[in-house]
Structure formats: C-alpha cells, structure tokens
Amino acid sequence: MTTEMPLWEVFIRGQHGMSHRHVGSLHAADAETALLNARDVYTRRNEGVSIWVVPAAQITASSPSEKGPYFEPANDKVYRHPTFFDIPDEVGPM
Amino acid sequence: MYAQMIKSEATADDPDKLKAFQARIDAGEKIEPKDWMPEGYRKTLIRQIGQHAHSEIVGQLPEGNWITRAPTLERKAILLAKVQDEAGHGLYLYCAAETLGVSRDEMTRMLLDGRMKYSSIFNYPTLTWADMGAVGWLVDGAAIMNQVPLQRTSYGPYARAMIRICKEESFHQRQGFDIMMKMANGTPAQRRMAQDALNRFWYPSLMMFGPSDKDSVHSTQSMRWRIKINTNDELRQKFVDQTVPQAEYLGLTVPDETLAWNEEKGGYDFAEPDWAEFYGVLKGNGPCNTDRIAARQKAWDDGTWVRDGLMAHAAKRKAAKAAAQ
Ligand SMILES: [Fe+2]
Ligand SMILES: [Fe+2]
Ligand SMILES: [Fe+2]
Numbered sequence: 092m093t094t095e096m097p098l099w100e101v102f103i104r105g106q107h108g109m110s111h112r113h114v115g116s117l118h119a120a121d122a123e124t125a126l127l128n129a130r131d132v133y134t135r136r137n138e139g140v141s142i143w144v145v146p147a148a149q150i151t152a153s154s155p156s157e158k159g160p161y162f163e164p165a166n167d168k169v170y171r172h173p174t175f176f177d178i179p180d181e182v183g184p185m
Numbered sequence: 186m187y188a189q190m191i192k193s194e195a196t197a198d199d200p201d202k203l204k205a206f207q208a209r210i211d212a213g214e215k216i217e218p219k220d221w222m223p224e225g226y227r228k229t230l231i232r233q234i235g236q237h238a239h240s241e242i243v244g245q246l247p248e249g250n251w252i253t254r255a256p257t258l259e260r261k262a263i264l265l266a267k268v269q270d271e272a273g274h275g276l277y278l279y280c281a282a283e284t285l286g287v288s289r290d291e292m293t294r295m296l297l298d299g300r301m302k303y304s305s306i307f308n309y310p311t312l313t314w315a316d317m318g319a320v321g322w323l324v325d326g327a328a329i330m331n332q333v334p335l336q337r338t339s340y341g342p343y344a345r346a347m348i349r350i351c352k353e354e355s356f357h358q359r360q361g362f363d364i365m366m367k368m369a370n371g372t373p374a375q376r377r378m379a380q381d382a383l384n385r386f387w388y389p390s391l392m393m394f395g396p397s398d399k400d401s402v403h404s405t406q407s408m409r410w411r412i413k414i415n416t417n418d419e420l421r422q423k424f425v426d427q428t429v430p431q432a433e434y435l436g437l438t439v440p441d442e443t444l445a446w447n448e449e450k451g452g453y454d455f456a457e458p459d460w461a462e463f464y465g466v467l468k469g470n471g472p473c474n475t476d477r478i479a480a481r482q483k484a485w486d487d488g489t490w491v492r493d494g495l496m497a498h499a500a501k502r503k504a505a506k507a508a509a510q
Binding site: 094095096098114115116117118119120121124131132135136152154155 | 217219220221266269270273276277280283288289290345346349353492495496498499502503
C-alpha cells in the first residue's frame with residue numbers, strides 16, 4: 092500500500108510588504124509539488140506574492156502544558172513597556 | 186449543513202481536567218492541537234470535521250456533472266472555479282482534522298468503506314442546468330448559514346478553516362442566484378426548468394440542517410463544547426426566512442402550500458421535510474449514494490499510480506541529492 096505523502100506547513104506573504112504568515116498545511120511528495128499545491132490551494136484570489144513551504148516534521152514547537160511557566164519571565168518585567176514610565180506633560184510627546 | 190447527526194462521544198476523563206477544559210471553552214478560549222482535550226471532544230470533532238471535508242469533496246460531483254455542458258464559456262469557467270474552491274474547502278478541513286491525530290488517507294478509507302458519512306444533499310442528482318443555479322443558491326446558501334457561526338467554534342484549526350471557507354462561499358451562492366435570475370427571466374421553458382429545480386432541491390436543502398431539535402440527541406454536548414453553535418431548527422428557520430423572499434424576487438413558488446408568514450414569531454411557518462426520506466438517504470438509499478461512492482473509489486484507485494509515482498520520484502531525487510553531497 093502507498094506511503095502517505097508528507098505534510099507541509101504553508102506560509103504566505105500577502106501583498107502589503109508583511110511577514111510571511113502561516114495559512115495552513117497540505118500534503119505533497121516533495122518541496123516543488125508542495126509549492127505548486129500551495130499556490131493552487133491558498134492563493135486562488137491573489138492572497139500572496141511569495142510562498143514558503145516547510146516540512147511539518149521539521150517544526151519544533153513550545154509545549155502548551157508549560158504555557159504558564161514558559162512565558163512567565165515576560166510578565167514580571169513591566170518596565171519593558173513604555174507605559175511604565177510617567178513622563179510629565181510639559182516634556183511633550185515621547 | 187454539511188455535518189449532520191454528529192454523534193457526540195461519551196467521555197471518561199479525569200473530572201478535574203474536564204472542568205478546567207470546560208472553563209476554557211466557556212471563557213471563549215480556543216483549543217489548539219497540542220492542548221489537553223477530552224477524548225470525546227477529539228473523537229466527535231474528527232467525525233464532524235471529517236464529514237464536513239467529505240461533503241466538500243463529494244459535493245464536487247453533482248456540479249462537476251455540468252462543467253462540460255455549461256451553456257457558455259463564461260459559465261463553464263465560473264462553475265470550474267466554484268468546484269475548484271470546493272476541493273480547496275475539503276483540503277482545509279482534512280488538514281484541520283489531521284491535527285487531531287487522524288490521517289487524510291485514513292479518513293478517505295473511512296469514507297469509502299462507509300464508516301464516515303457526507304451530507305445527504307449530495308445524494309440527489311443534478312438533472313438540468315437550472316440545478317447548478319439551485320445548488321449554488323440553496324445548497325451553498327444553507328451551508329453558509331451553518332458555516333458562519335462555526336467561525337467562532339472552540340477548536341482553533343476548525344475555526345480558521347471556516348474563516349477561509351466563508352470568504353469564498355459568498356461567490357458560490359451569488360453565482361447560483363445569478364443562474365436562477367437568468368433562467369427565471371428567460372423563455373417559458375427556462376422558467377419551468379428553474380421552478381422544477383427549486384421543487385426538487387427545496388426539501389433536500391431543508392434536510393441539510395439535520396433532524397428537528399426534539400429528535401437531535403447529540404446537540405447538547407456539542408453545544409457545550411462549542412463545536413455546534415446553533416440548533417438545527419434555529420438555522421433551518423433562518424434559512425427559510427432568508428430564502429423565501431429571494432424566491433419571490435425570482436417569481437418562483439416555494440413548493441410548500443403551508444408556507445405562511447407568522448407575524449407573532451417574525452418568521453415563516455413551513456412544512457418539515459419528509460424525515461423518513463432523510464434517514465433513508467443517510468442509510469445509503471438516496472438516488473445517488475452508490476454512484477457517489479463509486480466515483481470516489483474510482484478516483485482513489487485510478488490515482489494510486491500517480492501518488493506512488495510522485496513518492497518514488499521524490500525518494501529518487503532525495504537519494505541523488507544525498508549522493509551528490
Ligand atoms: Fe464549500
Ligand atoms: Fe459547498
Ligand atoms: Fe460552496
């Protein structure tokens with residue numbers, strides 16, 4: 092019986108000079124056909140000017156169960172946000 | 186809708202985890218593939234998204250039937266684009282289901298051997314060109330009713346697939362209505378074809394929403410999980426209220442003598458479809474069930490050498506590349 096075609100994740104850059112964004116996934120035998128399939132499946136209405144395809148197996152993801160502790164260090168550093176600092180009105184826009 | 190009578194699975198998970206999970210859903214959080222989820226939620230979603238995906242794919246057949254016989258080159262190009270969109274919808278949905286731990290090939294096998302279903306509507310034949318109008322107008326119209334709220338469903342990949350699909354569905358319904366307008370304003374023979382198409386597709390379209398709420402046994406759990414947003418009867422009522430004035434605009438008659446505006450409820454009263462027919466179609470006894478599965482089986486069998494060839498080619502090139510390094 093046939094081996095199943097590998098899964099690819101598809102990233103597309105829209106028209107507006109944005110970053111590539113993940114749009115979905117698809118199956119294809121190799122990178123070239125993955126690109127062709129991505130064009131047909133995800134850009135039928137001018138959704139993009141550039142496509143990346145990445146083998147899904149090559150993506151390393153953070154673990155959702157560690158969501159709390161993993162991102163914790165960002166939470167106690169409120170001084171990273173500009174609103175932490177009170178600048179007097181007379182200083183003007185900053 | 187494309188997912189009818191989805192049986193929700195009983196769940197035997199840790200009660201504390203279940204409670205925390207339900208709290209996330211109640212708070213409007215999205216559940217993502219690697220998050221903990223009850224086994225019943227996962228299984229019910231595989232069945233629902235899989236059935237939806239199969240419906241998009243099998244749904245290409247009744248319309249594909251008319252591509253080579255479209256009346257003009259423009260209509261042919263439009264219908265081709267519409268059917269191609271449906272292939273895309275199937276693919277988005279298969280990918281969403283795959284994030285739950287089932288493969289696309291496995292789902293295809295389950296469709297072919299009858300373990301998974303597709304919407305009852307696609308077991309009706311498309312006999313004339315006017316049926317292309319009725320399908321776009323009524324069938325895609327009914328699908329939209331169901332798919333719009335599902336953009337807010339609790340499972341992230343499913344919600345995102347729905348957002349993509351909804352963006353494309355409006356074209357489908359409008360091209361169908363456009364065909365109906367042309368036929369309804371055409372020769373007497375064309376008008377008769379348009380009326381005949383409405384007559385044949387009206388009740389099967391109402392069946393798309395599934396059985397009446399009082400007979401819909403699996404809705405409560407699915408609604409708690411937010412994988413079903415509205416009840417079958419709510420959506421059916423909304424569909425009738427939206428569609429009847431459109432039929433009037435076309436000068437066509439909805440084939441229901443009991444149809445009447447009910448001032449009190451602010452909606453139409455209408456006749457229920459023949460539920461015995463609905464259950465018969467689901468059991469495999471609709472006019473086209475055998476043809477539809479046979480066509481999918483043939484496509485799968487005839488495509489084997491292509492899939493094998495692509496994989497062999499990819500393996501060969503990979504090996505050659507490795508040897509060259
Ligand atoms: Fe669709
Ligand atoms: Fe559809
Ligand atoms: Fe559609």
